[in-house]
C-alpha cells in the first residue's frame with residue numbers, strides 16, 4: 437500500500453536570522469605595541485609556570501625520599517617485609533582485604549607517592565610506617581612486581 441504524505445507535513449522552516457559579522461577595526465600602531473607587550477607578558481608567565489611545574493617536585497622531595505630512590509631494592513626482601521607489616525590489611529598476595537588490592541598500584545602512583553603513602557599516615561586506618569631507606573626501597577621493588 438502506498439503511503440501518502442499529507443501536504444501539511446513540510447520540511448522544518450530554515451532559520452532566517454543570519455549572524456552579522458562586523459570587521460574589527462585595524463589596530464593602530466599604539467594598539468599593536470600594547471598587544472605585543474601583552475603577549476610578551478603571557479609568554480613570560482607561561483615560562484614561569486613551566487619552570488615551577490618542572491622544578492618544584494624535585495625541590496620538594498625530602499632527604500629520606502631522595503636516599504630511598506637512590507637505592508636499588510630487592511623484591512624478595514620487600515615481600516618478606518610486606519608479609520610481616522602489610523599483608524594483614526592488604527592480603528598475603530596483596531589482593532586486598534581491609535586495604536585495597538595493590539596489584540597494578542604502580543600504574544596509579546609513582547615511587548614518590550608510594551613512599552608518601554607508606555610513611556605519611558595520612559590515610560587511616562593505614563598506619564604510619566618508618567622503614568629504613570633500604571627497607572622502603574625493597575618494598576618499592578616488591579610493589580613493582582605486582583602487575
Ligand code: HEC
Pocket residue numbers: 518521522523524525526534535536537538541544545550553554559560561562563565575
Ligand atoms: C591497618 C591496615 C593497613 C596496613 C597494616 C597497611 N595498609 Fe596500606 N592501606 C590501607 C588502607 C585502608 C588503604 C586505603 C587508604 C585510602 O586511600 O583511603 C591503604 C592504601 C595503601 C596504598 C595505596 C593504594 C592505592 O591504590 O592507591 C598502598 C601503596 C599501600 N596501602 C601500601 C601499604 C604497605 C606497603 C604497607 C606495609 C608497609 C601497608 N600498606 C600497610 C590499610 C593498611
